[in-house]
Structure formats: C-alpha cells, structure tokens
Amino acid sequence: MRVFVVDNGGQWTHREWRVLKYLQVETKIVPNTTPFDQLGQVDALVLSGGAPDVASEAGRMGNNGEYIDKADFPILGICAGMHFMANHFGGSTGPAIRAEFSKTRLYVDEADGLFAGLPKEFDVWESHNDEVKNVPERFEVLAHSNTCKVEAMRSIKRPLYALQFHPEVENTDFGMDIFRNFLKQVEEWQK
Secondary structure: OEEEEEEOOOOOHHHHHHHHHHOOOEOOEEEOOOOHHHOOOOOEEEEOOOOOOOOOOHHHHOOHHHHHHHOOOOEEEEOHHHHHHHHHOOOEEEEEEEEEOOEEEEEEOOOOHHHOOOOOEEEEEOOEEEEEEEOOOOEEEEEEEOOOOOOEEEEOOOOEEEEOOOOOOOOOOOHHHHHHHHHHHHHHHHO
16 A cells, blocks of 8 residues: 655654554655646555645645545545645634644544544644634534544545544554554545
C-alpha cells in the first residue's frame, strides 16, 4: 500500500510519515504544491496539519483542492487538512471557542470507520486556534469534545475523513489504532 503525506507546513508532518512507516506502508512526504498527476500510483493521501488559517489563507494550502477533487481513493485530513476539506465542500471554519494546545477528552459519536474497536471516550492531543463551525452537506460528525463540536467527520458519499486532533503524537490515546483503521478503509476501498 502506498500512502503519501501532503506537507501543509504542520509541525508534526514527519510524525504522520513515521507512523505510516511503522505500519509498513510505502510512504513519503510531498510538498502541497505537487500537481496531482505527479503523485503517481498512490492508494491514499494524508493532508497534514499546518500553520495557516485556512479560512482566510487557503492559498497556502497549495493543491489540496485538486487532490480532493481528482482523487478516487481515500483521503485523511488532519487539523488544517480538516479545515480545508470543510471549507472546500461548503462548510465553514472560524476561531475556536477556546484555542487548544493540550489534552482533551474525545467522545466518539460514530464508532465504525476510524474509531472501530476503540473506547467511546479517550484523550487526544489538540493544537489549534480554529475549528469547523459547520459541517459540509453530505458529511457526518464522528466525534466531539466538550469544547469542540466537530472533532472528526467523514463524507457519506466518498472515502474522505478528517480529524481536528493529532493522532500522530504520543499524547493521543489510540492514535496508532486510528491510523490502522484508516488503512483498513483504504483496503476496503480497493476491493
């Protein structure tokens, strides 16, 4: 399986790559300016987090829109990747009720997919100023916290998933399992 990590300038992009390597996935980090047709044979993408406020600086997210529009394979957006995905499909983002740079308790609303086999609540690591305010049409909320109503979402039409928190860092419980579950979704999509 080949899963590339799109670098949106996030501080933990290399950790996403490292988790995929650990899970024995063929992976590499690619700049978000890479044209879609230059990605080659890829089975999935991870849209990394990033520093930009994508609500007002979406141009700094490079070709993420092209990837989302042209991909016929699963995509996982993390933090800024999630914000971009929400805005791209007509949802909205904005300043969080409370900017978070710490552990937060996550409550799983939909246990299938990314959260299959995991507890209904556990701790995750947050690092964000903005959040998804309105989920796009044809998306559903998968998880929330006490301070953020959209901690995870997915498209009900396509294999598009997104997380507000960072599963790639050690401070997130079951982060590796979330990546494993995403890879299972990739395998299911290939059938």
